[in-house]
Amino acid sequence: MKKPRWNERARSVLLLELAVVLPAAALILFNVLHLKSIQRDRAVEAAIQRDFYQVMSITEKHANEKMYALVDSLRQEFPAASVVCTDSMDYMLDQHTDVAHLFIYNPQRNLVFRSRQARIDEPDVSKESEQLQKMVRTWLPTEFEEAVKKMKSMEKKGKPPVFFDSEMVPRGDKHLYSITAYFLLPQREGEADTIGGMQLDAEQLRDHFLPELLNAELHHSTADASADKSGYAHAAMMVRMHSESEPLAASAEWEGGHPEVERSMEGAFPGLVLGMKLRGTTLAALGQRFVRTSFLILGGLSLLLAGGILLTYRNVAREMALARLKSDFVSNVSHELRTPLSLIRLYAETLEMGRLSNPEKQQEYFCIIRKESERLTGLINNILDFSRIEAGRKEYDFRQTDLAELVRNTLDSYRYQIEQNGFAFQERIAPDLPPMAVDREAIARSLLNLVNNALKYSHDDKFLGVNLYRENGSVKLEVVDHGMGIPPSEQPKIFEKFYRVGNPLVHNTKGSGLGLSLVRHIVQAHGGDVFVESAPGRGSKFTIALPVEKAGNGVPPAVASAHGGVA
Numbered sequence: 001m002k003k004p005r006w007n008e009r010a011r012s013v014l015l016l017e018l019a020v021v022l023p024a025a026a027l028i029l030f031n032v033l034h035l036k037s038i039q040r041d042r043a044v045e046a047a048i049q050r051d052f053y054q055v056m057s058i059t060e061k062h063a064n065e066k067m068y069a070l071v072d073s074l075r076q077e078f079p080a081a082s083v084v085c086t087d088s089m090d091y092m093l094d095q096h097t098d099v100a101h102l103f104i105y106n107p108q109r110n111l112v113f114r115s116r117q118a119r120i121d122e123p124d125v126s127k128e129s130e131q132l133q134k135m136v137r138t139w140l141p142t143e144f145e146e147a148v149k150k151m152k153s154m155e156k157k158g159k160p161p162v163f164f165d166s167e168m169v170p171r172g173d174k175h176l177y178s179i180t181a182y183f184l185l186p187q188r189e190g191e192a193d194t195i196g197g198m199q200l201d202a203e204q205l206r207d208h209f210l211p212e213l214l215n216a217e218l219h220h221s222t223a224d225a226s227a228d229k230s231g232y233a234h235a236a237m238m239v240r241m242h243s244e245s246e247p248l249a250a251s252a253e254w255e256g257g258h259p260e261v262e263r264s265m266e267g268a269f270p271g272l273v274l275g276m277k278l279r280g281t282t283l284a285a286l287g288q289r290f291v292r293t294s295f296l297i298l299g300g301l302s303l304l305l306a307g308g309i310l311l312t313y314r315n316v317a318r319e320m321a322l323a324r325l326k327s328d329f330v331s332n333v334s335h336e337l338r339t340p341l342s343l344i345r346l347y348a349e350t351l352e353m354g355r356l357s358n359p360e361k362q363q364e365y366f367c368i369i370r371k372e373s374e375r376l377t378g379l380i381n382n383i384l385d386f387s388r389i390e391a392g393r394k395e396y397d398f399r400q401t402d403l404a405e406l407v408r409n410t411l412d413s414y415r416y417q418i419e420q421n422g423f424a425f426q427e428r429i430a431p432d433l434p435p436m437a438v439d440r441e442a443i444a445r446s447l448l449n450l451v452n453n454a455l456k457y458s459h460d461d462k463f464l465g466v467n468l469y470r471e472n473g474s475v476k477l478e479v480v481d482h483g484m485g486i487p488p489s490e491q492p493k494i495f496e497k498f499y500r501v502g503n504p505l506v507h508n509t510k511g512s513g514l515g516l517s518l519v520r521h522i523v524q525a526h527g528g529d530v531f532v533e534s535a536p537g538r539g540s541k542f543t544i545a546l547p548v549e550k551a552g553n554g555v556p557p558a559v560a561s562a563h564g565g566v567a
Ligand code: ADP
Pocket: 449, 453, 454, 457, 481, 483, 484, 485, 486, 494, 499, 500, 501, 502, 506, 510, 511, 512, 513, 514, 515, 516, 517, 540
């Protein structure tokens, strides 16, 4: 009998492990390894670095587009070399606040150069103007042919015919970055090839052109980023010269320090480097935080999973225990039915054959048949009650009752049997108990179940006491014995359906494990409860407590909901 049970349990545990624990453990392990690899390869940092690089390359592209657009509009606006004059150049400078100097050259017309008049009185700007004039005056006549040829071939390839050069313009004892552009003017009827040029206003470039570009790019990117919560939502950008670490210009959020990712600018901004970093944190810290949070979440989920598995395991174990109890119950009940039936048949057959001449013996046999059939009735009543309760169909018939009389009458029909079994019987019923609204039959059955248990589980010290008294707003019905007692660990379980204490002495005593669960259900349906006090080897005391107020005032509140299963 033991072996298959263990096998069943082992199979369930194995199934649970294979079906749930193993995949869960594999999932957790896989995630831990994955997170470890993210941590080891600094994958989060690398991903954000890639994002930063992307943002910077877009920034560079937009910066170039802006600069090429400026150059293109200058190319279109320049009057033909034959008619250009300082007025027309002043007008162009007014239209383009980013530009500080304009010039135009072809060998026929020679150089026409114009600086922004509003700033020409500033010593630095006038020096800058002179330097640029000197440079183009020496460079353009010698390199003109070559430059025009190159620009024409660029134009043929679909590229704008422009060269950009970086310039360091004097500012006090320092220098400031600026950009010069040389471009081929569009071919016009009757005009020789002409090169135009401009130099950006260094302050405009530093204070407006670059910062505005960086801010616009960053806000555009972070607007996208806040939606997908990627790393650069809190990023700042700067631009510096190759040779210097200090920023030339920066976005509004830049708070100093070194950029974490850099990219050299090409095209219209020679010699400049774009840089990006996170505000208030570093990529490494961000990566660590990501891994830490992921580990925490994984830990939490693993705990939940373990909790779920434990709960499932306990549930399965409970269901298995219940199934075992049910199968024990079936064998117990069949055993209990068979014994009285075979006794009844045996004695009835003996009597039927008329062989017994001794009237006392006859009387004894009749008595045995009656007692055995009473036991059968009790057992069948218990089973019927149990099935009604389980199906939620048990109904109680509450009537005003004198409990003292009910208890006395119930015990009277048992007294003879109790005393015949060698029990010392003590009955103490307090006078003046209030009438109670109870289901007479159900309360009598509860009392009989308790008395029966006291008789069944007392072997050496045969004592049975029944007390009925009033205490603290309840009427209490106690059944006391000096029998084998119940270990404390078993006491909460004996009221569960089918439960029997796993003790050889109990095992040898007939029983179904239903009696106490019925008692508890009946008593709770009366708004009361049942308790046990017991010590192994010293006996037990079962107490039914029924509330006076509720029971005395007619139908107790629990009655309305007195349906439902037995726990
Ligand atoms: P059973 O049909 O087995 O007696 P019960 O529900 O009446 O079922 O009792 C449940 C278990 O509680 C019993 O199997 C027994 O182990 C224990 N028990 C109940 N009453 C007593 C008692 N008076 N003394 C010792 N053990 C008891």
